[in-house]
Amino acid sequence: MTLRVVQVGAGGMGRAWLATVAADPDVELVGIVDLDLDAARAGAAVAGDPTIPVGTDLTALATETGAEAVLDITVPVAHHPVTLEALRAGLPVLGEKPAAQTVAEALSLAAAAEATGKLFMVSQSRRYNDHLVAFRQHVRGLGGVGGLSTRFAKAPHFGGFREEMDDVLLLDMAIHAFDSARYVLERDPVSVYCESWNPAWSWYRGDAAAAAVFTFEDDVRYVYDGSWCAPGAETSWNGDWRASGPAGTALWDGDHDPWSDLDGTPGAPDAAPSVGNEIAGALASFVRAVRSGERPDGEVHGNVMSLTMVDAAIASARTGRRIVIDEVLEQAHATALKDEQDEAIRERLASWGSVRTVAVCVDNGRRTPQRRGPRCCSSRPTPAVAPGGRRGAGSSSVSSSPPSSGARRSPRRARSSRSASRRASPSVTRRRTPPHWRGSSSNRPWWTRSPIPTLPSPNGSQRAHDWPTRSPASCGRAPRSG
Ligand SMILES: NC(=O)c1ccc[n+]([C@@H]2O[C@H](COP(=O)([O-])OP(=O)(O)OC[C@H]3O[C@@H](n4cnc5c(N)ncnc54)[C@H](O)[C@@H]3O)[C@@H](O)[C@H]2O)c1
CATH class of the missing domain: 3.30.360.10 (Dihydrodipicolinate Reductase; domain 2)
Incomplete structure (x- = not known):
């Protein structure tokens, strides 16, 4: 059975996705949303069917067309509102990188995925x-x-x-x-x-x-x-x-x-199974994850750290200081908590003891801090593989945000953070696994095991999470850029 998807965003990269969706027999494009209706119509032609419904309202078009999932190929500033709307409509999302415009927004989306029980996977296509x-x-x-x-x-x-x-x-x-x-x-x-x-x-x-x-x-x-x-x-x-x-x-x-x-x-290492090619591989992984409940590579929690690396590098370049990643994460978490207006999402954010523990690797529901083996950030993509709340206006873009807390440290604190960061390595790997990260006998993905509050759907009814609970079966070429 094909997965019925609505794609949001039909710009440069959107057209590449439309062609990829058209070539994937496991996916059916049922609608295209874009603020620019001409772009959406042109996208329908790229998809090979000019009669595909188009619109500017994601929730309305998804409901009308019976969509089962959403592809968010909008510009980074729109990733948070579009993905949140889809999750709240009860639809899993595959979104273009970056997860969001800021680390704080990415953490909010990770919490929204937990609160709705819906998958949010970031296509880190490379x-x-x-x-x-x-x-x-x-x-x-x-x-x-x-x-x-x-x-x-x-x-x-x-x-x-x-x-x-x-x-x-x-x-x-x-x-x-x-x-x-x-x-x-x-x-x-x-x-x-x-x-x-x-x-x-x-x-x-x-x-x-x-x-x-x-x-x-x-x-x-x-x-x-x-x-x-x-x-x-x-x-x-x-x-x-x-x-x-x-x-x-x-x-x-x-x-x-x-x-x-x-x-x-x-060197002659063992060959590894094929993971597919760029966005086609990410799409196949997403479809498999939606169908099976397996945790795909790029699931938002494991992807946040890559965006944090960008934020930290920019903060360092602007301040001339070495930046401790955990400080960027903690600052982003504080911002996310401050800005979040949806109570269920806020509760999830507040329940996280350490953001690093949430943002680093999970491996099919198990944080694996003691071993050096593959973890979610590092595990290869599985072969041929995996609406409503409004945020406050306080979140700012990566490019325009003030330096992170790390960036504002005094030199003395910077030095102590440096030595702390040197010590951080072993402590990170020794950290005890919080209860909700531990594997269970059911071996289900962790976000299906923890109690997930329901969020009101747009029509006011309560929608329980329906993320599959079976045990896990187990940038671009020029001229487009990253
Ligand atoms: N993986 C890669 O190799 C790669 C390459 C290029 C771009 N990208 C990513 O793809 C995404 C899109 O980039 P692009 O180059 O296609 O941008 P673009 O500006 O060409 O197209 C974006 C489209 O989204 C629409 N849009 C914006 N906000 C919207 C909203 N709120 N609702 C509905 N539609 C909205 C715009 O009207 C536009 O048609 C970005 O996140 C970018 O980083 C990834």
Whole structure:
């Protein structure tokens, strides 16, 4: 049976999604929503059926067409309101990256997914790449990993909003590399020092180049060196990757098969199953997750940390200080709590003891802090795989938000946070698993086990969560950017 979806947003990336949906036999497009009706109509043509219903009201069109799920391919500032409306309408959502415009909004959406019992998956499409999966297999063969780096050099002339926005490289593109680094390292970040700048010949208004050093758990370093103003000898869109460990080095040029050199011997790790290709892989994963109840890669809780890396890097670039990731998370959590006006969502937010514990990895309902093995942020996407409340006006965009709490620290506090961050690594991995993260005999996804309050549906009736409760079966090519 096909999954009936309404797509919201029929712009540049929206058209790529429409073509992908049309090519997927497991999905049926039943409606297109866009503030710009002409864009929606043009989208229907791209989808191959100009008679597909279009509109500007998501809830109305979804109800009219009997939609079972929503694709949110709007601009980042609209991700929170559109996704929240869909979740409150009782519909699972697959949304384009970033999860939301700010980390606070992303946390609010994670809490909304809990409160409604509906899946919200972020399509971090570059994880759906068999070369990336193979690269991680090579990295696993290095006998441990001490450092990972990405060099990204392109020179695209996009025109439009990208050439006007602040922090364009970090905001629009770097999240892909940051998210892939979490996947490859199978760890989460602890702190970052970042500088960003705009080369003299830049055609962007905001900083189009950045260099960041992240400290990950276990004192592992991730170095990102990127530019969108680097004509000549450009890297692939995924960038050039290099990882080193005691047994050797693994390399990936972002376009071809990765390889490793184990001190003179070529690495030959086990092949991993295919994860599909970019947004087609993410869509297949989403459909499978909606049908089976399995937790897909990109489920919002596990994705928040990638957005936090962007926010922390920008805060560091603006303040010249090293930023502790947990401080950004805690600040975002405080903002989310302050701004949230929906009581059920607020309750979920308030129930989180530590945001890191919520935002880092869950593995089919089990936080797995003691072992170094795969976790949600790092587990590969499963092969061929996974309306109403209004927020206060207080949340601000990443690009316009004031520096995070970390950014406002005094130098002394910055130093103590630095040593705290060094200590954070082992403590993070030793942290006791909170009760609601522990696996149960039913082995159901954790959000189906914890008591989930009902939210009033738009027509006023109460709608209990209907996320499947069976046990788990178990950026883009130029000219589009990130
Ligand atoms: N994964 C990738 O490789 C990749 C590549 C490019 C863009 N993206 C992401 O895709 C998303 C869309 O980017 P784009 O380039 O298509 O933007 P775009 O501006 O071309 O299109 C956005 C569309 O959404 C519509 N829209 C905006 N707000 C809306 C709302 N509240 N309700 C209904 N419609 C609304 C606009 O009218 C427009 O048609 C962004 O989040 C972007 O970061 C991802």
